[in-house]
Amino acid sequence: MNNNETIRRFPCTVCPMGCELTVDVDKLTVTGNGCPRGAAYGVAEVTHPTRTLTTTVALRGCDRVVAVRTDKPIPKELLLPAMDFVRDYVAPENVQPGAVLVKGFMGTDANLVVTGK
Amino acid sequence: MANEKTNALPEIKVGLLVIGAGPAGLAAAVAAYDRGVRDILICERQDFAGGILPQCIHNGFGLKRFGEELTGPEYAGRYEKMAEERGIRIEYGATVTKLSHDRHATVLSDKGMRVYAADAVILAMGCRERPRGALPVVGTRPAGIYTAGCAQKMVNRMGLLPGREIVILGSGDIGLIMARRMTLEGAHVKAVCEVMDHPGGLRRNIVQCLDDFGIPLYLSTTVVEVEGDERVTSVTLAEVDERRRPIPGTERKVPCDTLLLSVGLIPENELTRQAGIEIDPVTNGAAVRENRETSIPGVFACGNVLHVHDLVDFVSEEGEIAGNAAADYLENAKKIETAPVAKIVAKNGVRYTVPELIGNGNTPKVTVFFRVSDSFRDATLIAENENGQILAKKVRRMVPGEMQRVDLPREKLVGTVTLSVATQG
Numbered sequence: 001m002n003n004n005e006t007i008r009r010f011p012c013t014v015c016p017m018g019c020e021l022t023v024d025v026d027k028l029t030v031t032g033n034g035c036p037r038g039a040a041y042g043v044a045e046v047t048h049p050t051r052t053l054t055t056t057v058a059l060r061g062c063d064r065v066v067a068v069r070t071d072k073p074i075p076k077e078l079l080l081p082a083m084d085f086v087r088d089y090v091a092p093e094n095v096q097p098g099a100v101l102v103k104g105f106m107g108t109d110a111n112l113v114v115t116g117k
Numbered sequence: 118m119a120n121e122k123t124n125a126l127p128e129i130k131v132g133l134l135v136i137g138a139g140p141a142g143l144a145a146a147v148a149a150y151d152r153g154v155r156d157i158l159i160c161e162r163q164d165f166a167g168g169i170l171p172q173c174i175h176n177g178f179g180l181k182r183f184g185e186e187l188t189g190p191e192y193a194g195r196y197e198k199m200a201e202e203r204g205i206r207i208e209y210g211a212t213v214t215k216l217s218h219d220r221h222a223t224v225l226s227d228k229g230m231r232v233y234a235a236d237a238v239i240l241a242m243g244c245r246e247r248p249r250g251a252l253p254v255v256g257t258r259p260a261g262i263y264t265a266g267c268a269q270k271m272v273n274r275m276g277l278l279p280g281r282e283i284v285i286l287g288s289g290d291i292g293l294i295m296a297r298r299m300t301l302e303g304a305h306v307k308a309v310c311e312v313m314d315h316p317g318g319l320r321r322n323i324v325q326c327l328d329d330f331g332i333p334l335y336l337s338t339t340v341v342e343v344e345g346d347e348r349v350t351s352v353t354l355a356e357v358d359e360r361r362r363p364i365p366g367t368e369r370k371v372p373c374d375t376l377l378l379s380v381g382l383i384p385e386n387e388l389t390r391q392a393g394i395e396i397d398p399v400t401n402g403a404a405v406r407e408n409r410e411t412s413i414p415g416v417f418a419c420g421n422v423l424h425v426h427d428l429v430d431f432v433s434e435e436g437e438i439a440g441n442a443a444a445d446y447l448e449n450a451k452k453i454e455t456a457p458v459a460k461i462v463a464k465n466g467v468r469y470t471v472p473e474l475i476g477n478g479n480t481p482k483v484t485v486f487f488r489v490s491d492s493f494r495d496a497t498l499i500a501e502n503e504n505g506q507i508l509a510k511k512v513r514r515m516v517p518g519e520m521q522r523v524d525l526p527r528e529k530l531v532g533t534v535t536l537s538v539a540t541q542g
Contacts, residue, residue, distance in 0.1 A: 012321075013320070013321035015186075052176050054174050054176055054188055055174070056276065065273070067174035069174075076329065097190065097191065097194055117165075117171070117190065
């Protein structure tokens with residue numbers, strides 16, 4: 001581990017390129033990023049890390065599940081509480097891809113939307 | 118050659134037959150349509166389009182194609198819509214059981230058996246997972262051993278949890294994705310083991326799937342034994358030496374009820390071999406020219422059936438190359454086939470290239486996909502032939518798990534072209 005915690009190095013996970021980012025935690029400057037999205041990710045990762053949740057929910061009147069996602073990343077610490085919510089959630093039958101199931105999911109500004117068929 | 122039995126089946130003429138409605142097949146069909154081909158049929162053995170994508174519910178697809186991060190079902194949905202808008206026919210539940218060198222495909226579905234006599238064929242059958250039987254793991258044969266993709270289908274499509282206490286062998290992307298997925302669904306992933314000294318999957322998946330949830334990754338470690346009678350009760354892990362042999366004395370037993378295998382993908386080329394198409398022994402896919410034409414004129418291959426890709430965006434791109442080439446072929450079906458003008462040989466540090474052969478195309482550049490056999494930093498990629506150096510390109514970083522690409526100037530591609538990596542001493 002680096003003694004100097006004001007500089008953190010970690011791979012960017014915005015896309016599969018995996019650029020190696022170096023972030024100055026005090027100045028919030030990012031180097032090593034290949035695109036502006038990487039810079040934003042680098043800052044977010046040292047201030048308030050977020051992740052997109054992708055999972056499935058039960059379908060009413062049906063013995064299978066349908067794929068869902070949050071349409072924006074949510075705070076990382078909400079992933080497991082969100083799964084507790086999702087486990088008891090049942091989607092209406094015949095929902096189509098793109099349908100919003102839960103607005104303001106887990107008190108964030110993200111929505112839970114259907115992705116699968 | 119069609120034998121007598123085949124002749125007895127109804128024979129239906131079709132312009133372009135695409136085998137497989139996954140991302141490669143859909144992109145190929147759409148590209149061919151956009152180039153004017155109208156008589157297109159896609160045969161899909163499942164009852165839905167998209168191939169493996171509908172069960173890949175995680176995001177990260179489409180950043181290159183669509184400039185946004187889509188989930189697998191969303192990415193598949195985009196291409197399904199494009200095919201639908203163009204009225205491209207897809208026959209579902211239709212398995213191609215036989216392919217001949219004269220482009221006759223025997224198809225089996227609930228409508229019975231028939232033969233499609235195609236003017237051009239695009240092979241887009243994808244790949245399958247390496248099973249347990251292909252691994253040197255001894256022990257009993259209890260329930261609870263799944264390939265990662267099979268577990269993914271159970272969880273994401275059927276809503277079933279394959280187990281509670283999980284060990285994953287292999288750190289390929291599917292294994293990493295399933296480590297996170299099983300954790301989110303309440304299972305306990307005790308270990309991900311990787312026989313190599315570096316992870317097999319993309320770095321973003323190491324971070325987002327393992328590190329985020331504190332799942333341990335053991336490198337240079339493998340499963341040497343599976344224990345349990347009716348159900349898996351434990352597996353024995355051992356460290357391996359540089360030749361991947363288990364080191365005696367390093368064994369430890371990990372209690373678990375489920376072992377997931379993510380130990381590689383194999384292009385599904387039974388039909389390709391049956392048709393007598395030349396196979397590249399490294400990729401296990403057809404040896405192709407830059408337009409993805411195989412050794413049989415009018416038969417093209419794209420996507421994971423040709424070589425295993427890590428990004429679906431590149432699968433779609435390759436589908437387009439094959440689709441465009443099939444359209445060219447159909448437009449100009451009587452063109453005289455010429456021998457390839459160059460052969461690309463992978464050497465020092467380059468494991469394979471696609472294409473392997475260069476034909477008489479007319480684009481100024483030829484894009485060559487390749488994989489390296491080792492990790493390289495600040496290396497030089499060199500293409501050369503008997504006339505001298507064609508290209509020397511500095512590369513910051515190359516790893517075996519990530520497919521590379523390079524553009525070569527067409528006018529210099531003659532004879533045997535070697536592609537290799539040089540490291541600065």
